[in-house]
Amino acid sequence: MTNRNFGDFLHEARLRRGLTQYQLGALVGVSDKAVSKWETGLSKPQIGILYQIGEALGVSVDELLSCKYRSVEKQSSKGPFATKKQLWKKAYDTMRERYGDPVPIAISDRFFAEQAELQHTDLIVYFDLLATLSAKAKQRNKQIRLSGWAGTSLVAYLLGATNVNPLPPHFFCPNCHAVLFDSSVKDGWDLPAQSCSCGTMTVGDGHDIPFESFRHVAQRHPSFAISLSPEFFDTAKSLLEYYFKDCVTTVTEREDHRATSWTVSSQHSDCTISLCANPAFASYEALEAATATSFERVRFANPEILAEFQKGNVEGIPEFGSEFIKQLLHTTCPSSFHDLLQLLGFAHGSGTWQNNAAQLHRQGVPVGRLIAYRDDVFCRVREAALARGISGLGLSYKIMEDTRRGIYAKNGLPADLREQLQLLGVEEWFPDSVEKIKYLFPKAHGVTHARIAATLMWYKIHYPKEFQEIFSCKLRRGHL
Numbered sequence: 001m002t003n004r005n006f007g008d009f010l011h012e013a014r015l016r017r018g019l020t021q022y023q024l025g026a027l028v029g030v031s032d033k034a035v036s037k038w039e040t041g042l043s044k045p046q047i048g049i050l051y052q053i054g055e056a057l058g059v060s061v062d063e064l065l066s067c068k069y070r071s072v073e074k075q076s077s078k079g080p081f082a083t084k085k086q087l088w089k090k091a092y093d094t095m096r097e098r099y100g101d102p103v104p105i106a107i108s109d110r111f112f113a114e115q116a117e118l119q120h121t122d123l124i125v126y127f128d129l130l131a132t133l134s135a136k137a138k139q140r141n142k143q144i145r146l147s148g149w150a151g152t153s154l155v156a157y158l159l160g161a162t163n164v165n166p167l168p169p170h171f172f173c174p175n176c177h178a179v180l181f182d183s184s185v186k187d188g189w190d191l192p193a194q195s196c197s198c199g200t201m202t203v204g205d206g207h208d209i210p211f212e213s214f215r216h217v218a219q220r221h222p223s224f225a226i227s228l229s230p231e232f233f234d235t236a237k238s239l240l241e242y243y244f245k246d247c248v249t250t251v252t253e254r255e256d257h258r259a260t261s262w263t264v265s266s267q268h269s270d271c272t273i274s275l276c277a278n279p280a281f282a283s284y285e286a287l288e289a290a291t292a293t294s295f296e297r298v299r300f301a302n303p304e305i306l307a308e309f310q311k312g313n314v315e316g317i318p319e320f321g322s323e324f325i326k327q328l329l330h331t332t333c334p335s336s337f338h339d340l341l342q343l344l345g346f347a348h349g350s351g352t353w354q355n356n357a358a359q360l361h362r363q364g365v366p367v368g369r370l371i372a373y374r375d376d377v378f379c380r381v382r383e384a385a386l387a388r389g390i391s392g393l394g395l396s397y398k399i400m401e402d403t404r405r406g407i408y409a410k411n412g413l414p415a416d417l418r419e420q421l422q423l424l425g426v427e428e429w430f431p432d433s434v435e436k437i438k439y440l441f442p443k444a445h446g447v448t449h450a451r452i453a454a455t456l457m458w459y460k461i462h463y464p465k466e467f468q469e470i471f472s473c474k475l476r477r478g479h480l
């Protein structure tokens with residue numbers, strides 16, 4: 001690139017994005033003068049910050065270096081990205097098949113809100129890939145855990161890219177497809193199975209995960225991490241290679257050949273997909289084989305599973321091995337699956353429990369109301385705004401994003417925002433609580449972890465001998 005061409009391209013891309021020189025400078029950590037020099041060709045940025053500039057301007061490093069936008073026609077017709085339109089139709093048809101016709105308004109509203117945002121990205125292609133991998137693994141009775149991110153999207157759920165349902169808590173009838181939302185609980189796994197009017201038993205589902213907590217992933221360089229059974233690794237790897245054969249730019253393979261990641265380039269952005277063989281999954285498969293019972297069969301709305309967690313009987317259960325979480329179980333005595341989920345959020349966050357939620361809990365705030373996930377921040381502000389007839393989308397999003405990145409922990413919550421939260425009637429302790437948080441975990445990841453933990457607890461209760469035999473040597477070696 002010549003400095004001059006680069007300057008012109010940068011100038012144009014910055015204006016397209018509606019940024020001033022000062023704003024672009026602030027985003028990449030330089031002064032407006034430095035940006036001005038780049039644009040006039042007097043100097044050029046160091047290689048190290050090209051990626052940040054690209055992110056700020058919504059262009060790839062390739063585009064910056066070649067000083068031109070990538071040809072839309074050429075890229076969009078490449079490989080799997082040519083199928084986007086069909087995939088959107090497939091997701092829409094699946095929604096109508098699953099939730100009846102007409103689909104309840106709350107569900108179709110969510111679908112169209114996601115579509116409005118995602119149709120300008122290539123994420124649906126990656127959702128389709130995750131779904132294909134998952135279906136193949138299921139066919140062969142192999143374990144796979146898809147990236148938690150997908151659990152934030154209803155479209156991903158409909159396509160089969162995740163088994164985390166992000167809708168608000170609801171009963172679902174697998175026979176007549178009736179849906180009944182129930183706001184008496186905070187998590188759909190806390191709904192007991194009930195008989196539908198058609199005579200079939202309904203299933204409680206829905207973890208109430210707002211799509212907004214996915215937005216920053218969708219807009220930037222998305223990445224998906226997939227962990228899977230070592231025995232399924234090679235199959236998954238060839239499938240991925242085939243899928244993206246024309247669009248992969250970088251492949252990184254770990255020395256032990258147990259993890260590979262690909263950077264895939266498409267019209268809109270680059271995406272990183274990583275596969276990692278997880279030896280623990282072989283034990284899960286052994287457990288399924290020894291008991292002739294599939295993981296899929298376990299129902300979570302099951303008081304006996306919760307009772308074991310309450311008793312602290314968590315030896316061998318992943319995510320519940322640390323002293324910190326055992327202490328949390330003891331202190332809070334979770335009375336629902338939602339409470340249990342909250343504990344995983346405290347454990348994965350930073351500045352969430354000690355000197356924060358712990359004090360509030362002692363003062364009588366229930367575990368379910370405390371801030372455990374970034375999604376909680378969004379939902380709490382939104383709920384208060386809606387109660388006052390305001391959409392609250394903008395404010396909820398800002399406060400969630402700033403809290404999860406620890407901005408208020410560093411600089412304090414600005415006085416005007418504090419006042420607005422007060423005016424909305426958000427709980428009094430809320431502003432002080434967000435000021436102490438340095439990092440918040442996404443709820444969709446928490447649900448993925450909770451699912452595995454609850455499933456293994458079910459086996460531990462019903463097949464103690466098999467559980468012990470398969471996990472005891474690992475427990476001794478400290479593998480879990």
Ligand SMILES: [Zn+2]
Nearest residue numbers: 173176196198
């Ligand atoms: Zn029914």
